[in-house]
Amino acid sequence: MARGSRRGRTGRYTPPGSKRPVTRAAMGLGLTSMLATGGSALVGAVLPGTAAYADGGNRGGNGCWNQSQGNSGNKSWTCVKGQGAPTGATGTTGATGATGATGPTGATGATGPTGPTGPSGPTGTTGPTGATGATGSSLGPTGPIGPTGATGATGATGLTGPTGPMGSTGATGSTGATGSTGATGATGATGATGGTGPDFIDGNSAGALLSPTAAYNYVGAGLSSTEADVEQIVDSGQTLDTLYVYLSQSPGGNAYWNVYLDVNGSSSFVGAISTTNPAALPLSAPVTLTPGDTIDVDFLPSGSPYDSPAAATVSWSLGP
Numbered sequence: 001m002a003r004g005s006r007r008g009r010t011g012r013y014t015p016p017g018s019k020r021p022v023t024r025a026a027m028g029l030g031l032t033s034m035l036a037t038g039g040s041a042l043v044g045a046v047l048p049g050t051a052a053y054a055d056g057g058n059r060g061g062n063g064c065w066n067q068s069q070g071n072s073g074n075k076s077w078t079c080v081k082g083q084g085a086p087t088g089a090t091g092t093t094g095a096t097g098a099t100g101a102t103g104p105t106g107a108t109g110a111t112g113p114t115g116p117t118g119p120s121g122p123t124g125t126t127g128p129t130g131a132t133g134a135t136g137s138s139l140g141p142t143g144p145i146g147p148t149g150a151t152g153a154t155g156a157t158g159l160t161g162p163t164g165p166m167g168s169t170g171a172t173g174s175t176g177a178t179g180s181t182g183a184t185g186a187t188g189a190t191g192a193t194g195g196t197g198p199d200f201i202d203g204n205s206a207g208a209l210l211s212p213t214a215a216y217n218y219v220g221a222g223l224s225s226t227e228a229d230v231e232q233i234v235d236s237g238q239t240l241d242t243l244y245v246y247l248s249q250s251p252g253g254n255a256y257w258n259v260y261l262d263v264n265g266s267s268s269f270v271g272a273i274s275t276t277n278p279a280a281l282p283l284s285a286p287v288t289l290t291p292g293d294t295i296d297v298d299f300l301p302s303g304s305p306y307d308s309p310a311a312a313t314v315s316w317s318l319g320p
Contacts, residue, residue: 199236199238200240200317200318200319201232201234201240201289201295201317201318201319202315202316202317202318203219203220203221203230203232203295203296203297203315203316203317204219204222204313204314204315204316205219205222205223205313205314205315206221206222206223207313208222208223208313209223209311209312209313210223210257210299210301210309210311210312210313210314211301211311212255212301212308212309212310212311213301213308214301215300216298216300217298217299217300217301218230218231218262218296218297218298219296219297219298219299219314219316220232220295220296220297227262227265227296227298230296231262231294231295231296232294232295232296233292233293233294234289234290234291234292234293234294234295235291236291237288237289237290237291238288238289239286239287239288239289239320240283240286240287240289240318240319240320241282241283241285241286241287241320242280242281242282242283242318242319242320243259243261243270243280243281243282243283243297243316243317243318244278244279244280244281244316244317244318244319245259245273245278245279245281245297245314245315245316246276246277246278246279246314246315246316247273247275247276247312247313247314248276248312248313248314249276249310249311249312249313250274250275250276250310250312251273251274251302251307251309251310251312252307252309252310253307254306254307255274255301255302255306255307255308255309255310256272256273256274256302256306256309257272257273257274257299257300257301257302257309258271258272258299258300258301258302259271259272259273259281259297259298259299260297260298260299260300261283261287261295261297261318262295262296262297262298263287263289263293263294263295264293264294264295265294267298268283268284270283270284272302274309276312287318295318297316299314
């Protein structure tokens with residue numbers, strides 16, 4: 001063990017591993033306490049002005065050694081228990097010494113430099129992928145269908161909702177097939193005879209052609225240049241106002257036929273025609289006929305500076 005340090009003859013001692021010195025009296029009390037508590041080392045009487053050491057001195061034949069302290073001539077004997085020294089009687093416990101003053105706090109030592117960071121260890125290899133576990137079973141079987149519940153009571157009829165807007169007109173459907181002809185209905189009863197209508201007096205050229213060069217073309221019961229040859233006799237009294245004329249051939253160009261109505265030899269101009277369409281020529285005044293009167297129609301061709309009309313057959317009818 002390392003030797004403690006001492007400072008001259010002041011009576012203070014600094015134990016190994018400590019920075020604070022202690023008095024020799026305190027050392028004596030500590031050694032006495034060790035004897036009282038059965039310590040493993042027995043320390044002999046400590047003379048005043050000496051300090052006990054456990055690291056040095058001459059070992060005696062009985063297991064003890066002594067330590068000289070400076071030039072004072074004082075000695076302390078240290079004996080190891082069980083090495084031949086007899087156990088002395090236990091001395092009385094000395095009085096507790098006064099507590100020494102607290103020494104000053106030592107300065108904090110400088111922080112040592114941080115050591116270098118060690119290199120990272122190599123990355124371990126990836127372990128093998130574990131085997132895929134077995135696929136669990138799917139859903140269990142569908143349970144049986146439960147019985148149908150009883151039909152609930154019919155709820156009350158709700159209020160009628162408002163009428164919705166009219167939809168757009170749909171496309172016209174295709175025409176259906178024509179149905180078969182129905183059976184002929186029974187003949188209806190004959191209606192009452194209507195009132196007697198007005199008589200028409202008719203005349204025609206009997207197939208003969210009007211002459212564009214003749215001075216007169218009288219037409220009644222045929223065609224003649226002599227009026228008496230073709231006059232027709234009226235068999236019933238009546239009043240008529242329109243003469244209807246039809247030519248088989250258009251007069252052509254700017255030609256036309258002048259038409260005259262002759263009653264009982266008296267002639268009156270009715271109008272001119274230049275078309276093959278039936279012409280309705282109104283009389284200037286209605287004519288009243290009585291039974292026995294004679295009647296015919298005279299056709300005179302247009303003259304210079306107008307063209308002569310084409311020859312044509314003609315028919316006429318005097319009516320209302």
